[in-house]
Amino acid sequence: xxTTLITEEIHEIKTAYxxxxxxxxxxxxxxxxxxxxxLYKNIFxxxxxxxxxxxxxxxxxxxxxxEALSNMxxxxxxxxxxxxxxxxxxxxxxxxxxxxxxxxxxLPDILNGAAYCxxxxxxxxxxxxxxxxxxxxxxxxxxxxxxxxxxxxxKNHIIANPNSxxxxxxxxxxxxxxxxMNTEDAKAAALxxxxxxxxxxxxxxxxxxxxxxxxxxxxxxxxxxxxxxxQAIQKLLEQGRIKAIGNARSTKxxxx
Numbered sequence: 001x002x003t004t005l006i007t008e009e010i011h012e013i014k015t016a017y018x019x020x021x022x023x024x025x026x027x028x029x030x031x032x033x034x035x036x037x038x039l040y041k042n043i044f045x046x047x048x049x050x051x052x053x054x055x056x057x058x059x060x061x062x063x064x065x066x067e068a069l070s071n072m073x074x075x076x077x078x079x080x081x082x083x084x085x086x087x088x089x090x091x092x093x094x095x096x097x098x099x100x101x102x103x104x105x106x107l108p109d110i111l112n113g114a115a116y117c118x119x120x121x122x123x124x125x126x127x128x129x130x131x132x133x134x135x136x137x138x139x140x141x142x143x144x145x146x147x148x149x150x151x152x153x154x155k156n157h158i159i160a161n162p163n164s165x166x167x168x169x170x171x172x173x174x175x176x177x178x179x180x181m182n183t184e185d186a187k188a189a190a191l192x193x194x195x196x197x198x199x200x201x202x203x204x205x206x207x208x209x210x211x212x213x214x215x216x217x218x219x220x221x222x223x224x225x226x227x228x229x230x231q232a233i234q235k236l237l238e239q240g241r242i243k244a245i246g247n248a249r250s251t252k253x254x255x256x
Contacts, residue, residue, distance in 0.1 A: 013039055015086045036073050036122050044069055058220050059171045067138040068167040070131050072097035074123050095167040100160055107160045111139055142167060199232040207242055212252045
């Protein structure tokens with residue numbers, strides 16, 4: 001491979017922000033051009049800032065973002081003309097790069113940890129910079145493939161086509177993994193994430209499961225700002241179903 005792939009401005013990645021969960025309403029787009037390392041650093045900072053500014057740290061793992069971004073740069077087929085793209089939507093982030101899986105491997109192969117590196121020079125540079133470990137574990141990190149539960153292995157999506165590779169990171173409540181334990185918890189989970197259930201009932205189910213919660217927990221659960229969270233909590237307090245302990249920011253809510 002030509003080392004200019006690493007050092008010269010020969011690659012571009014386009015980022016696009018969309019309003020809603022489809023790509024009908026484009027809010028903003030930005031094109032990044034530069035060498036592979038600069039592309040990674042600039043775009044990772046952009047995504048990290050976006051997650052932080054929107055208080056989404058509990059919904060997106062920085063390690064998954066790092067793996068998805070480094071994967072699309074390290075394993076891209078640079079012989080193909082065109083650009084890679086990152087689409088940021090209300091419920092997911094999509095990383096699309098050119099080139100399918102190399103080395104005659106299949107998607108199950110690489111999810112099992114088999115590795116083939118199309119661009120070893122870029123991989124070595126990213127390893128030196130502490131960005132990637134190059135052990136074949138990146139996609140396992142993205143999938144959450146720990147073998148603990150079916151729900152975890154279905155987390156996020158990876159779609160491999162002959163000439164493109166798509167990684168989708170889903171915006172997901174961190175509390176879903178709280179219910180992968182037994183039948184009673186499964187029933188609670190069904191209530192907690194039901195579209196028909198009123199917000200205060202979801203909060204009540206969360207208190208029953210976690211025993212003690214704060215307002216931030218409610219904001220994460222309901223994916224809302226502080227005002228709707230306080231409304232849901234207040235309804236339960238007025239109904240005498242939960243009670244507050246502690247003061248100010250340290251206030252917690254438990255079953256009455």
